[in-house]
Amino acid sequence: MTGPRVGVYVCHCGTNIAGVVDVAAVRDWALERLGPHGVVVARDYPFMCSSLGQELIEKDIAELGLDRVVVAACSPHMHERTFRGACGRAGLNPYLCELVSIREQVSWVHTDRDAATRKAEAVVAGGVLRVREQVPLEPLRVPIAPATLVIGGGIAGISAALELADAGYPVHLVERQPSIGGHMAQFDKTFPTLDCAACILTPRMVDAGMHPNITLHTWSEVVDVSGHVGAFSVRILHRPRYVDTDLCTGCGICEEKCPAKVVDPVFESGIGYRKGIYRPFPQAVPKYPVLDPEHCIYFERGTCRACEKLCPTGAIDFEQQPEEVTVEVGNIVLATGFEPFDARRVEAYGYGRYPNVFTSLEFERMSNAAGPTGGRIVLRDGQTEPRSVAIVHCVGSRDRNFNPYCSAICCMQSLKVAHLVREHTEATVYELYIDMRTPGKGFDEFYQRVQDEGTHLIRGRVAEITDVLRLPDEAGEDGRLIVQVEDTLAGRQRRIPVDMVVLSVGLEPPSDAREMARRLGITCSSDGWVIERHPKLDPVATMTDGVFAAGCALGPRDIPSSVANGAAAAARILGRISQGELALEPIRASVDEARCSGCRICNDLCPFGAISFERGRGTEVDPALCQGCGVCIAACPAGAISGTGFSDAQILAQIEGLLFPGTIHPEAGLDAVVAGSATTPEPEAVPA
Amino acid sequence: MTAPARHRLAIYWAASCGGCDISILNLHEAILDLAERFEIVFWPAAMDVKYADVEAMPDGWIDLTLFSGGIRTDENAHLARLLRRTSRILVAFGSCATEGCIPGLANLRPIEDVVDVVLGQPTVVDADGTWPLMRLSVPEGELRLPALEPTLRTLDQVVAVDYRVPGCPPESERIAEVLGRLGAALDGREALPPSGAVLGAGDSTVCDECGRARSPKRIDRFARITELGSIDPERCLLEQGLPCNGPATREGCGAKCPAAGAPCIGCYGPAEGVVDFGGRLLSAFASVVDADDPAEIDRILDGLPDPVGQFYRFSLAGSLLRGGRRAAGPSVAAGEPELVAAGASLGAER
């Protein structure tokens, strides 16, 4: 009679594991105590993931006839593939290899050497007992649809879409605003080169708009995503534009003649106006305007229809209804970007109360030649040029009251603001910063340049912006904004009277980011940014296969990074589409027909619709739809549903292993009680 | 070799109500076939054979033993070991022997509490506080009452068991089927069933035999049968709010209870391969509770006032935990040294 032959390999990971866990002890323990459970060889090695480490396993499989392998090293999310690959090369079914974590879950989180070693032994025992119950598996192969969905038409989304489309594959680009372009379209200059944002962005927008492989869905929302990698089905809602795009030529007469003028909180950041029917900006792609029914005189009062009367092609259609389309795609790129931090939340800075406190986005529009002031830097009165300007960094960022993270782009943006103020006005400029973060190509040189231009750099977190005088006779304060700050380099409090304050607001995830993440089955950090599959090695993939992310959806980043992300996501997808099919982890549920009684407990439990029931035929799980969560397995009262990769037998065995005699406390006690027990109590190192 | 005309059969009852024996008698005329095919060498419920006679039997002398009842006393344990030694095939027969059944519910409490309820608080007038006399010397020698063990164990927790026949009691027609099959195997006409097999029942659950119509499950309340105005004769009882254990209970009884409008109480034990009947059933029930927020879930679960009774009525002693915590610790009986046998409880005997 032969049982499984298991090899155990304990990795030192340099000192990462061996510094805390006594790896030799774990090795010896495994051979001695787990020998009766099939362990025929146990080794330790400095770096199991090295080619030499892998060869060790391959050699043992060949020479010792191993048919199960347990590697005790790092997290399976790190190297499971590596070791499965090694087993595969040696002719062992890769799924008969179990990687158990004694690094992330033992050596890196514990300090007591004895206790950590004991736990590592238990973890190894869990792996050995579990892998004994594992059966050979084959990856599932599914076809992959060639089209890709890109959500978000900012620079990251546009970049991803163009890369995919240029390679010859169809793309659906969804944007909720009337035009693609995103925040970049609002900017005047880009740091540190001071290129004109529009000059570099609009050609890409036009390319995307004209590309035969790109279908634009602007003024639209993704309302539902179902299916799985290779075969997602996506419902997109087209909100009514009230403009027939087949007829509209984009001439702009409607916008010109529309009598309704409203503050534009989106594109103009609330500092300028738009019409009731409008294109957010002249270079908008697509060129068609949208009619905003909330600010349309006809929709409000029932009369007007000026646009309709004056449209030369009769393109205005007040009867237009929302429309839903469904597209089938193989992969998804999430590029939903950011929203600026709401500066009103920092009450001490008085945004919303003091007219001459602006946000950096307001400033972007103000300095933009196409913006509401035609590029003039003026106070809220629309006339007066400021004689002094304070730029406050880290508004809403690096602040435990708001967002703990650094918004990454604001230091450079603030320096750009300082430069633009100096360029356009005679004003004295103060930069009030905590730390100056300029770690990009040409960034620090730009910082130097702004210093040389005479900007006053004051290191200190601004406490307050006020118009209240501390002393009535204090010079120069009356009628101005006073910036109260501790100048940490000079070591004193300062009150700096200025005419204008620009708040460098941080970046936040869009308010509906979590909802979108849920729709896609991906996870966000507590801050709301999408979590990468691996922050360093897989920075544009998400936890859900087939869903990628790019740009600020992943966290604050600048334009070059967003463009690179978009291209990287596209490259990942192109690699898969070109294969034609995908190999998926074979973690699936299946029903044993003989044991299913048709009780129908499971029928409503699958959110992916993988479970079907037909009288006479019984219950079935569709492996193409099954995502492997295992809810139905645990729910089946007859035990008729089983799951590959995470079977009851495997998990029960692992529990037993994790509580292996000798690794838990009551062992000594219980053995003492049971007279004549065959087991000799292990001399136990009790964790401190 | 020639097959003996009649195989030797023993039928024993340990901690059992005798219902299993009655179910055998309920074979009616078929009992004559039994008598024809088997020579009954030991059946305390029906005939007089002394333990000494059994003790004198050679190893494996009995061809087949049907052992009903759980192991409650040292006498039960002794007979279990004795019959294991003397039997070729030992069958755990009925719910008590396979999973503890109703007597197993005593494992919720320490045995001292059980003794106190039975003897300390008698339901008859007992002014003197009568207590069993554990030993009595008579001219023929010393008489001794069996001592209680700290917990009730199933047969396979004490000795190795070849086959299990579930049911409280096993249905007579299924008994006939089991005896027929094992008889044929003993004759050499058929192969023995695989070791450890469950006989006299199917692999699926009661729902397979139940004629009621079923829909996808969503439970918004659990009710007692008395709380329902009327019961739809066609529709699944669980869907009507009755906590019916049928979905998790092994098929074999013919779904008699649900057919009569009473929810299945689970006497046939878990389906094939299920590790813990109660855990599995509670998982199934909870999975289809139609609520997402904890307060509402709580409200619905309040409809199951005695979850342990619901899920472990028959299977507690045979479950993963084998009983409640107060009965679980290592026990050294105090007070009456002989009434309760010293020794560990639950799984301590390793």
Next chain:
Amino acid sequence: MTATLPTAGRTSPTEAAVPFEPVIIGFTCNWCSYRAADLAGTARIKYPPNVRLIRLMCSGRLDPAFVLKAFAAGADAVVMTGCWPEDCHYRVQNVKALRRFELLRRVLTDLGIEPARFQRVYASAAEGQQLADAFTRIVADVRALGPLDWRVDLADPAAAADEPVDGHEPAGTPEAPAPPEPAAVTA
């Protein structure tokens, strides 16, 4: 004879001077809490070594039998961890886990297992610190409760039997499941 009841006079002879270190089995979700545990490691956040983790694909995979098994095999407590409600990788499956948790907890309570021995913790993939904090708290809770002492050798009923079974030839066909004695030691 007086009716002195055989009262429970149980004392554990194990009440030795060894400080009690609970062992806790934690079930994790592959997408959130397992990654949170990885993150705790990567960030070198410390928590007591008493918690041993099992990875499931979803907390909805958690079969109550796993919890019962853990207690029976010697765990002092069990922690079910998973995605925050609304944040389930499988959309809504953690809710099924929640329903089972609530019912299983009632059963365990009736079996005499304190609620603190079966807890649930939410942790997103980013919440390594929160997960470590929760483990630290739970270890302290359980340490205060003391050992559960519920080791039952269930995997192997034959091994629990008090009669050596090796001598007994099992009835039945040879291809039948072998008696669950530890597999033969090879080479």
Next chain:
Amino acid sequence: MSAYLFYPGCSLSGSAKAYAGSLAAILDPLGIELREIEDWNCCGASEYLTLSPLGGHALVARNLALAQRQGDGTRTLVAPCSLCYVNLAKTDRYARDDPGLGARLNDALGAGGLTYEPGSIAVRHLLEILVDDVGLEAIAAHVRRPLRGLRVVPYLGCLVTRPDLDRRWTHHERPRVFDSLLAALGAEVVDFPLRTACCGGHMTQISPDTGFTLIRRLVDAASRLGADLMATVCPMCQMNIDAYQAEMNRHFGSHYHMPILFFTQLIGLAFGSPPEALGIGTEIVSARAALGRIGIEVPAPAEPEAAAAPARRAKKPAGLPMPSLGDEDDR
């Protein structure tokens, strides 16, 4: 009638007698019953906790323990003084967060036969009771003599919204709810940027120049905004601005005259109580002229009138659109 445990604190029988008197006058109409903790002691003011944390917390914990023992069917303890409120809340919170501290405090309390279970008493400021439990609508319903035309500065001081140990406030720098309360009385509420700014605390004793500078900042800002008087919820703030205003004027050679009243006094006035029953007239910087302007006669010795308030601010000129502030009622 809602009953609360009540910790008056020392000021209410000293410098803030007017607070105590006016509070007593409005309890009935508001449907509030305050049950004073028997044998309460000093809260330690601002010094003791800094000098001796354990001693300071023990001193406060005795009051919490007394409140817990007294019970009276409620677990809410109301403090009218902002400093008392923060000290009581702080000890409870710290003892909750640090069981070690809780145990040490109970050791100390044990000596006096007392015990306190952290978290068993909810400490709240009087203002919170009025706006949360009584509610602005109920207060407005009792107004008989609206304070129409009276320009009032809502001055909360630093401690009511900070550190906000139990996270009951959403806006800590610029809360609006005190404005809403004064508006419910009919007063014209000045948008006061310094509503949670420092009154100087004990600085007048330690560093008079600093203390007077802080007092002057408040009084000057209130005067510039054309306020008739300031309203406060804190005895310390009231004392600094009222009792030290003259000294501050001497220090700077200035001539401010900015009366400050407790909010309970203004509520009482609006409810129609006679000014003298509310302790009005006992303030040092007289509110007589200010109240006289809206027709409330305060029978008290006349005081030389201060210069008229400066002209009100001019309207903002039109220009670029302003962001809206939103949620004005949100606290």
